[in-house]
């Protein structure tokens with residue numbers, strides 16, 4: 571579903587590598603025009619009053635609104651607002667965040683784009699915020715959706731993001747934060763076709779009709795009262811839900827076709843072939859990011875970190891350049907400044 575959108579936003583550029591990004595955005599004006607295009611698609615609109623009658627200043631950066639008389643640039647109301655860091659550096663940062671499978675640390679980013687570590691931390695934080703805040707929430711997950719929770723953090727470094735322990739008290743650890751995951755399974759099929767090298771030989775090829783999509787929410791606990799409203803908000807009624815036997819999921823059968831894989835008896839695929847393995851795979855991604863790059867995720871910022879990893883997972887079948895465009899389509903969306911700074 572989101573591939574159509576990618577095609578729409580790709581028409582003006584095609585970044586297949588970091589060098590493409592750097593060469594294309596050789597001036598700040600060009601970077602700003604790219605943002606204008608992503609944000610307004612040729613129809614600049616006042617971010618203060620939504621009026622579309624606006625005048626462009628001769629500096630090619632600023633606009634003035636005919637209605638409220640306010641001045642603005644395309645940066646107002648986006649994650650780039652109030653930042654003195656050139657947009658070109660921002661775009662390289664976004665590219666790097668998306669291109670590295672495990673993400674990038676603020677330390678590494680600071681070195682790569684020559685900003686202070688304080689600035690790079692701030693940039694990463696805003697990029698993650700932009701990705702999460704503009705999640706494509708109009709579309710509920712559907713088809714077959716796997717449900718599971720994991721626990722992140724904790725004082726003991728050796729226990730990061732490990733699986734919950736079945737039957738443990740309240741299914742949690744005191745020093746860890748629970749994250750609820752919902753994963754819409756990939757829809758794919760295998761077809762038999764002649765080999766490209768040897769047309770007399772038949773080979774199997776996997777055709778992905780729609781890739782897996784994951785959404786996660788940081789929750790206070792893993793009780794039904796916390797998890798069920800999130801499931802109802804994000805998963806279309808009538809879908810197939812697959813979870814383990816955890817009691818918090820009981821009662822979902824009235825709105826969904828709820829199927830259970832009993833992890834207590836070491837069952838990972840039930841008799842119908844249902845499984846939560848794809849979501850387990852995502853938890854592995856999350857765990858790798860955590861251990862490999864971030865080392866620690868504060869509870870306050872955990873939702874943003876999780877959004878970043880989910881975004882990377884959801885776009886992992888895209889080419890790097892498409893992913894940058896897709897990320898920009900999210901990030902250039904306007905967001906309320908209060909929300910951005912968490913007030």
Ligand SMILES: [Zn+2]
Pocket residue numbers: 616617618619620621635636637638639640
């Ligand atoms: Zn205005």
